[in-house]
Amino acid sequence: MNTAKFSLITIAVGAVVMAFAHWVHVDYLYFASYTILQFIVLATAWNILGGYCGYVNFGSAAFFAMGAYSSVFMHKLFPLPVPVLILLGAVVSGIAGFGMGYLTLRLRGSFFAIATLALAVVLQTLVVNWDYVGGSRGAYIIRPEEIEFAGITVNYIEYLFALMLGLAVLSLITARTIERSQLGFGFATIRDDELAAEASGVPTLRVKLIATTLSGAFMGMAGAPFPYYIGYLQPSSAFGLEYAVNSIAMPMIGGTTSWVGPLVGAILLGSAQQYATVTISSAVNLLIVGLMLVAFVIIAPNGLIGLVQERLRAWRKP
Amino acid sequence: MTALLHVNNISKRFGGFVALDGIDLEVQPGERLGLIGPNGSGKSTLVNCICGTLQNETGSVHFDGHVIDGLAAHQRTHRGVARSFQLPRPFHSMSLADNLRVPLLYTVHARLGGLLRSAGELDSRCQELLEMVGLAKKAKQMPRDLTQVEMRKLELARAMAAEPKLLIADESMAGLSHSEIEDILALLVRLNERGITVILIEHIMSAVMSFSQRLAVLVSGKKIADGKPEDVVRDPEVVRAYIGQ
Numbered sequence: 001m002n003t004a005k006f007s008l009i010t011i012a013v014g015a016v017v018m019a020f021a022h023w024v025h026v027d028y029l030y031f032a033s034y035t036i037l038q039f040i041v042l043a044t045a046w047n048i049l050g051g052y053c054g055y056v057n058f059g060s061a062a063f064f065a066m067g068a069y070s071s072v073f074m075h076k077l078f079p080l081p082v083p084v085l086i087l088l089g090a091v092v093s094g095i096a097g098f099g100m101g102y103l104t105l106r107l108r109g110s111f112f113a114i115a116t117l118a119l120a121v122v123l124q125t126l127v128v129n130w131d132y133v134g135g136s137r138g139a140y141i142i143r144p145e146e147i148e149f150a151g152i153t154v155n156y157i158e159y160l161f162a163l164m165l166g167l168a169v170l171s172l173i174t175a176r177t178i179e180r181s182q183l184g185f186g187f188a189t190i191r192d193d194e195l196a197a198e199a200s201g202v203p204t205l206r207v208k209l210i211a212t213t214l215s216g217a218f219m220g221m222a223g224a225p226f227p228y229y230i231g232y233l234q235p236s237s238a239f240g241l242e243y244a245v246n247s248i249a250m251p252m253i254g255g256t257t258s259w260v261g262p263l264v265g266a267i268l269l270g271s272a273q274q275y276a277t278v279t280i281s282s283a284v285n286l287l288i289v290g291l292m293l294v295a296f297v298i299i300a301p302n303g304l305i306g307l308v309q310e311r312l313r314a315w316r317k318p
Numbered sequence: 319m320t321a322l323l324h325v326n327n328i329s330k331r332f333g334g335f336v337a338l339d340g341i342d343l344e345v346q347p348g349e350r351l352g353l354i355g356p357n358g359s360g361k362s363t364l365v366n367c368i369c370g371t372l373q374n375e376t377g378s379v380h381f382d383g384h385v386i387d388g389l390a391a392h393q394r395t396h397r398g399v400a401r402s403f404q405l406p407r408p409f410h411s412m413s414l415a416d417n418l419r420v421p422l423l424y425t426v427h428a429r430l431g432g433l434l435r436s437a438g439e440l441d442s443r444c445q446e447l448l449e450m451v452g453l454a455k456k457a458k459q460m461p462r463d464l465t466q467v468e469m470r471k472l473e474l475a476r477a478m479a480a481e482p483k484l485l486i487a488d489e490s491m492a493g494l495s496h497s498e499i500e501d502i503l504a505l506l507v508r509l510n511e512r513g514i515t516v517i518l519i520e521h522i523m524s525a526v527m528s529f530s531q532r533l534a535v536l537v538s539g540k541k542i543a544d545g546k547p548e549d550v551v552r553d554p555e556v557v558r559a560y561i562g563q
């Protein structure tokens with residue numbers, strides 16, 4: 001299947017989801033699915049660097065928060081429509097991703113992971129002490145009830161849901177396009193062996209910077225509408241551990257070598273978390289992630305996708 | 319005739335250890351050069367300095383009429399320097415064909431402006447390269463399914479995929495059986511006959527002697543001999559370095 005066909009199908013699936021949600025039209029459904037969609041974007045973004053290139057980023061929350069806080073900043077300075085804020089979030093977090101890639105280019109494995117974790121801590125400290133965006137008190141953004149497009153009024157939460165759905169579609173198309181391109185091969189060589197990659201003519205530094213920038217930009221995009229969604233943004237929620245942990249756990253559970261992995265992982269883990277939040281308590285979320293991660297590391301180290309591929313291979317050559 | 323590779327007085331030290339100490343070396347286009355020396359004599363460091371994995375501290379490296387000092391390894395690959403690694407380093411997550419596709423995409427494809435090679439052309443080029451080293455039937459397999467000698471062949475095929483002018487084979491026969499060595503030697507000779515200059519780094523003397531037109535000897539980071547193989551092996555200094563006094 002070529003990229004154009006895949007894009008059309010993904011967009012069509014997105015439209016069906018949108019139509020279905022509109023047909024059900026329950027506010028809670030929008031709220032819950034928004035979170036899941038947001039995690040699809042985050043997990044896919046993490047996977048571009050973590051899965052394709054093999055660089056584990058523990059600072060996803062920092063990029064997400066940078067997108068969210070650039071929206072808060074603009075809200076105070078000069079309110080803009082959310083799609084523009086999403087673009088802005090992409091630029092801010094993309095630049096941050098580029099910077100992080102450049103500063104940590106000599107670090108590999110766990111050292112890289114620790115450096116990204118440090119980035120998140122440093123940024124959180126900065127935001128806590130930045131009074132203009134609310135500091136440690138946090139910032140309120142009063143979400144309008146509805147928004148009007150050419151005479152049609154749309155429920156605001158439905159509007160945010162539609163935007164996040166669009167982002168999820170965009171991130172999946174991007175991830176799959178990369179997978180099948182020259183860039184995708186470059187990413188995989190970095191994961192396998194950087195020295196051999198250089199010897200094969202792959203400009204590893206440039207390819208790595210493309211990955212950190214792209215990954216950061218998508219996380220920023222996921223974060224930009226967040227203050228409007230939640231209404232009140234404080235550093236501890238934007239930089240929350242659950243973003244860092246979920247963005248790693250979801251691709252791991254789904255499988256990191258293909259775009260399907262983060263999608264499946266985010267839907268599975270996201271729904272489980274939403275279910276637990278309603279039925280048990282919201283605090284049990286991270287426990288679920290932890291347990292599932294442990295279970296999958298033991299049962300399916302290559303994620304669900306890896307498990308399915310293995311079964312298929314075994315089934316084909318009896 | 320101007321040299322294809324001209325290494326001019328290069329030195330490299332690691333802390334207090336002098337790995338290379340003022341090495342001069344010239345390689346003519348189309349030549350088959352053997353490079354020998356005891357363990358730790360600086361052969362691999364020299365290769366790394368030529369290929370850009372390490373940067374030399376003094377002196378300069380000229381390749382094909384240009385100074386290539388300071389260029390990154392991938393830029394030197396683009397200029398036409400290719401190497402195989404002492405311990406095979408295949409891309410583990412890719413099939414054999416895809417292992418070759420990487421250098422094809424990143425060097426040849428890029429050199430032709432990106433648009434000239436269609437997907438089908440890339441596939442057939444991968445297949446050709448695999449046929450050259452006798453691995454055509456295993457195109458879809460993964461590197462972990464290969465034997466040692468097949469791994470070495472893959473390593474050479476990947477180096478060749480970049481269409482180099484100079485191939486540096488770093489101990490591509492270590493640990494192989496007699497017939498496997500013959501196999502790799504024949505392959506290197508075939509490549510040389512196509513006009514590719516080859517530097518062979520090897521411990522197995524019979525292989526080096528039958529392959530090389532010229533032999534250079536490194537001992538403790540210094541070049542102590544350079545000339546016709548049969549003269550070099552009789553050189554008293556070389557004998558002393560290898561056998562001891």
